[in-house]
Structure formats: structure tokens, C-alpha cells
Amino acid sequence: MTQDERVEGVGDEVTDEMPWADVTPDAARRLLVAAVQAFAERGYHATTTRDIASRAGMSPAALYIHYKTKEELLLKISRIGHDKALAILRRAVESDGTAAERLAEAVRSFVRWHAGHHMTARVVQYELDSLGEANRPEIVALRRRSDASVREIINDGVESGEFDVPDVPGTTVAVLSLCIDVARWFNAEGKRTPDEVGALYADLVLRMVAAQKQ
Amino acid sequence: MTQDERVEGVGDEVTDEMPWADVTPDAARRLLVAAVQAFAERGYHATTTRDIASRAGMSPAALYIHYKTKEELLLKISRIGHDKALAILRRAVESDGTAAERLAEAVRSFVRWHAGHHMTARVVQYELDSLGEANRPEIVALRRRSDASVREIINDGVESGEFDVPDVPGTTVAVLSLCIDVARWFNAEGKRTPDEVGALYADLVLRMVAAQKQ
DNA sequence: CCGGACCCTAAGCGCTCGCTCACCCCGGAG
DNA sequence: CTCCGGGGTGAGCGAGCGCTTAGGGTCCGG
Numbered sequence: 001m002t003q004d005e006r007v008e009g010v011g012d013e014v015t016d017e018m019p020w021a022d023v024t025p026d027a028a029r030r031l032l033v034a035a036v037q038a039f040a041e042r043g044y045h046a047t048t049t050r051d052i053a054s055r056a057g058m059s060p061a062a063l064y065i066h067y068k069t070k071e072e073l074l075l076k077i078s079r080i081g082h083d084k085a086l087a088i089l090r091r092a093v094e095s096d097g098t099a100a101e102r103l104a105e106a107v108r109s110f111v112r113w114h115a116g117h118h119m120t121a122r123v124v125q126y127e128l129d130s131l132g133e134a135n136r137p138e139i140v141a142l143r144r145r146s147d148a149s150v151r152e153i154i155n156d157g158v159e160s161g162e163f164d165v166p167d168v169p170g171t172t173v174a175v176l177s178l179c180i181d182v183a184r185w186f187n188a189e190g191k192r193t194p195d196e197v198g199a200l201y202a203d204l205v206l207r208m209v210a211a212q213k214q
Numbered sequence: 215m216t217q218d219e220r221v222e223g224v225g226d227e228v229t230d231e232m233p234w235a236d237v238t239p240d241a242a243r244r245l246l247v248a249a250v251q252a253f254a255e256r257g258y259h260a261t262t263t264r265d266i267a268s269r270a271g272m273s274p275a276a277l278y279i280h281y282k283t284k285e286e287l288l289l290k291i292s293r294i295g296h297d298k299a300l301a302i303l304r305r306a307v308e309s310d311g312t313a314a315e316r317l318a319e320a321v322r323s324f325v326r327w328h329a330g331h332h333m334t335a336r337v338v339q340y341e342l343d344s345l346g347e348a349n350r351p352e353i354v355a356l357r358r359r360s361d362a363s364v365r366e367i368i369n370d371g372v373e374s375g376e377f378d379v380p381d382v383p384g385t386t387v388a389v390l391s392l393c394i395d396v397a398r399w400f401n402a403e404g405k406r407t408p409d410e411v412g413a414l415y416a417d418l419v420l421r422m423v424a425a426q427k428q
Numbered sequence: 429c430c431g432g433a434c435c436c437t438a439a440g441c442g443c444t445c446g447c448t449c450a451c452c453c454c455g456g457a458g
Numbered sequence: 459c460t461c462c463g464g465g466g467t468g469a470g471c472g473a474g475c476g477c478t479t480a481g482g483g484t485c486c487g488g
Contacts, residue, residue: 027465043343045259049446059467064447066465126340126398129257170406170414174392177399181391184340192384200384204422212421241435263476273437278477 019084019120023076028066030056035073040119044074044130074127075135081117081124082142088113089149099157100206106153107179107205108198114182115194121183150176154209164211175205233298233334237290242280244270249287254333258288258344288341289349295331295338296356302327303363313371314420320367321393321419322412328396329408335397364390368423378425389419 020036023029034055038047049070050060067073092106114121128139151172157163165171182197192200237243248269252261263284264274281287306320328335342353365386371377379385396411406414 025465043257043259045257046344048444050444060446061448061468062466070446130260166417167414170411171418173399174415174418177395178388178392181395181398184395185387185391197384200381201388203380204385204388207424207426208418208421210421262474264474274476275438275478276436279435284476 019080019117023080025066027056027058027062031058031063031066032073032076036077036120036123039074039077039123039127044123044127071130071132071135074123074130075139077120077123078128078131078135078139079142081120082139082146085110085113085121085124086142086146086149089146093149093152099153099160099162100210103150103153103157103209104202104206106150107175108202110179110198111182111201112194112198114179115186115192115197118183118186118188121180125180125183147172147176157209162211163209165209171209175208178205233294233331237294239280241270241272241276245272245277245280246287246290250291250334250337253288253291253337253341258337258341285344285346285349288337288344289353291334291337292342292345292349292353293356295334296353296360299324299327299335299338300356300360300363303360307363307366313367313374313376314424317364317367317371317423318416318420320364321389322416324393324412325396325415326408326412328393329400329406329411332397332400332402335394339394339397361386361390371423376425377423379423385423389422392419 020029020032023032031052035047035052038051038055042051047070049063052070052073053060053063056062063070063073067076088109089106092102092109095102095105097105114125128136128143131139151168154163154165154168154172154175158165158168178201182201186192186194186197234243234246237246245266249261249266252265252269256265261284263277266284266287267274267277270276277284277287281290302323303320306316306323309316309319311319328339342350342357345353365382368377368379368382368386368389372379372382392415396415400406400408400411
């Protein structure tokens with residue numbers, strides 16, 4: 001009863017920082033971070049539980065004190081990652097400003113997150129199929145909410161006349177796809193910072209939806 | 215000496231059709247097609263050689279008559295797939311017309327291929343890391359040539375004044391990224407045909423690079 | 429009839445996987 | 459000191475992996 005649970009209470013008013021800050025037993029967090037790195041580098045199926053444990057400085061058996069299975073690690077990573085990504089999008093949707101401003105902010109912050117946390121994002125976005133049938137629907141639902149958030153802004157812009165978008169669902173898919181794929185190609189040793197990529201992509205997306213002649 | 219090598223000589227003047235048409239022993243082609251499906255559905259590391267063989271209607275051992283290892287299958291798929299994709303881009307680059315026409319054609323045909331052959335494209339684009347150190351450089355080199363092809367068209371358009379692109383390398387990455395990610399989300403049972411997605415994406419890309427005010 | 433080249437299979441080798449279990453170390457209460 | 463419980467470990471389990479090998483069916487020229 002002394003050092004046990006301070007899980008709740010801190011709130012999550014921050015959305016852009018280290019995602020694993022409030023994973024509570026210290027050893028469990030180290031294992032989670034190790035799993036993110038391993039999954040991002042080698043893929044879920046090519047990663048062994050022995051590899052995860054040794055990255056966290058533990059024996060292979062220690063993993064099973066904190067997680068029931070290897071898939072539970074992937075599920076927890078996917079859940080937290082999608083929550084963070086969705087929170088970023090929702091904040092942009094619910095902010096004040098024109099549709100163009102909100103769309104630019106959504107793309108900028110979403111891309112910044114995918115670049116800055118490209119290891120996490122890679123696992124979150126590309127290892128969804130590695131989840132079993134039992135766990136996948138929960139994550140797919142989160143993803144659909146991200147889709148709806150972007151479509152919401154684009155629809156607003158079309159209705160207000162700011163945007164000229166012949167195919168709203170198709171353009172929504174394209175915008176999200178563009179942002180998500182950042183996690184695949186972004187390299188921390190490359191020349192661009194996450195901020196720069198975010199600014200570039202926000203500009204490109206605004207061009208995609210802008211009314212052609214005013 | 216009788217039926218051995220007729221590999222070369224047929225030429226590859228066709229770029230948009232079934233990619234495995236000229237894989238010569240019939241059993242080897244069936245195994246390759248089975249491997250593409252399995253890798254696309256489950257990923258390379260989650261696919262067993264027993265699964266590939268049984269999809270091709272053979273025993274597990276039959277695979278090793280035609281291929282030395284499981285990775286050789288992935289390498290062959292990657293090589294053929296990248297060759298086809300690059301050929302499509304090169305044809306657009308070397309065609310006649312304005313930069314805008316060539317860029318639109320490049321995106322349209324590249325996207326059409328990624329949608330129409332999304333299983334192959336998924337393996338080609340997303341399983342590159344599963345190749346060992348020995349084989350990866352060859353495929354990476356092919357990918358760089360695709361990158362250079364798109365950059366070439368965009369540079370032409372900037373120099374001729376057709377395009378207004380502040381960041382040519384960044385925009386090149388974005389365009390390719392947009393096209394490639396089609397392989398991830400495209401669903402054959404969905405509402406859109408590969409042609410429709412190609413047309414939509416060509417339009418979106420032209421908007422991204424178009425001179426804002428003329 | 430034979431004999432062998434060509435494909436393919438049944439069986440299984442050696443290995444590593446995800447995961448388990450019996451035990452140990454160590455700080456705090458009595 | 460003893461006792462105890464929770465986080466950790468060493469060793470190893472059954473299973474399934476990539477891949478190999480000995481041999482069988484079939485079609486050929488003789």
C-alpha cells in the first residue's frame with residue numbers, strides 16, 4: 001500500500017511527449033520500450049521474447065511476470081500509440097480557426113509525432129495485422145476515429161467554400177496515408193527534423209485541398 | 215543443354231500485366247505466386263515454407279527443388295516487382311509531353327500498379343527489411359532509381375516554370391510515399407478501382423506541385 | 429522387359445521459439 | 459537473529475520452424 005498505484009491523476013494534457021511516461025511498474029515500462037525498439041527494427045514476428053528481455057536487461061522469464069504473452073506487449077503499444085495519435089488529431093479538430101488552419105495544424109502535429117516517434121509509429125501503423133483476431137477490432141476502431149477526424153475538417157472546409165475537394169473520402173484517405181507513411185521512411189539521422197517535415201507536409205496538404213481559383 | 219535457359223530474349227515491352235508471366239518452370243511460378251499471397255497476408259516472417267508449399271499444392275520439400283531458401287523467394291519477388299514498378303515510372307519519364315502530363319502519367323500508372331497488384335506491391339514495398347544484408351543493397355539501388363525518376367520530372371517542371379515547388383527532394387519523397395502507401399490500404403473488395411485511385415492521386419499530386427498563381 | 433533422369437514425397441534432423449516452473453535473493457516486521 | 463513474500467533467474471518443456479535426405483512414381487530410349 002505504500003508505493004503502489006499512482007497510475008491515475010496525472011491526466012494526459014500533454015500529447016506530444018514520451019508516450020510511456022505513465023506505465024507504472026518500472027520494469028514493465030523498460031520491457032515495453034525494449035519491445036517498441038525491437039518490433040520497429042525487426043518486426044513483431046521476427047522479434048523473440050529473449051531479445052526483448054535482454055534489451056531490458058532481464059532474463060527471458062522476467063517478461064512473463066509483467067505480461068501474459070508477447071502479443072499483450074504489442075496490444076499495449078498499439079493501444080497507447082493510437083490513443084496518442086488520436087488525441088493529437090482531436091486537439092486540432094476541436095481548436096479554433098478556419099478549416100485551413102485546423103487542417104494544417106492537424107497534419108503538422110500528426111506528422112511531427114510520426115517522425116519524432118517513428119519507432120513507435122512504425123509498430124502502431126504497420127504491425128496491426130500481427131494482432132490476433134481477438135484484439136484487432138479494438139485498434140481498428142481507434143483508427144476509424146482518426147479517419148473521421150480528418151474527414152470532419154475537410155468537410156468543414158468544403159462547406160465553407162475554403163476548399164475545393166471533388167472526392168472527400170478519397171482525399172481523406174490520401175492525407176492520412178501521406179502522414180502515416182512518414183513513419184516508414186523517416187530516419188532520425190536524416191537531414192530533416194520532425195518539425196520541418198510537419199511544416200512541409202502541412203503545406204502540401206493545403207495545396208491538395210485549396211480552391212483552385214478564387 | 216536442351217530445355218535449359220530461355221530466360222533472356224523475350225524482352226519486357228509490357229509493364230502493366232501479370233508480373234510472373236515469364237517465370238519459367240511452371241511449378242516454380244506456382245510457388246512464387248503462393249509466396250506472394252502468403253507474404254502479403256501474413257508477412258514474411260510469419261509465413262512458413264509449409265504454408266507456401268501447400269498453397270501451391272505441393273509437399274514442403276518440393277519448395278527446395280526450385281529455390282535454395284525461403285529468402286530466395288522473397289528476393290525474386292522483390293527483384294521482379296521493383297523492376298516492373300521502375301519500368302512503369304521510366305516509361306512516364308521518357309514519354310513526350312509537358313512535365314505536368316508526364317508527372318500525372320507517372321503517378322497514375324504507378325498507383326494503378328500498386329492498387330491492381332497490391333499483394334505483390336505490399337511484399338515489395340514493406341518486406342524490404344526482411345531481406346538479409348547480402349541481398350538488400352541490390353533492391354535499395356532499384357528503389358533509388360525510382361526516386362530519381364520522380365525527382366527528374368519535378369525538376370523539369372520547376373525549371374520550365376510549370377511547377378512551384380519550394381522543396382523538391384521533400385516533395386519527391388511525399389509523392390512517392392503517397393503512391394507506395396496505396397499498397398497498404400487498398401482493398402480489392404473496396405469501392406474504388408485501381409484506375410479511379412490512379413486518377414484521383416494524379417489530380418492530388420498535380421495540385422501539390424502546381425504554380426499557385428499564374 | 430530394363431534402366432535411369434526427372435519431380436516429387438514421407439519422414440525427420442537440429443534448432444529455436446513462446447512460455448513455465450522450481451528455486452533464490454533481499455528488505456522489512458517481529 | 460528468523461520468517462516471509464514479491465520480483466527475479468536458470469534450466470528446460472513441447473511445439474513448430476527451415477531445411478535435408480532416402481526413396482518412389484512415371485515417362486523415356488533401348
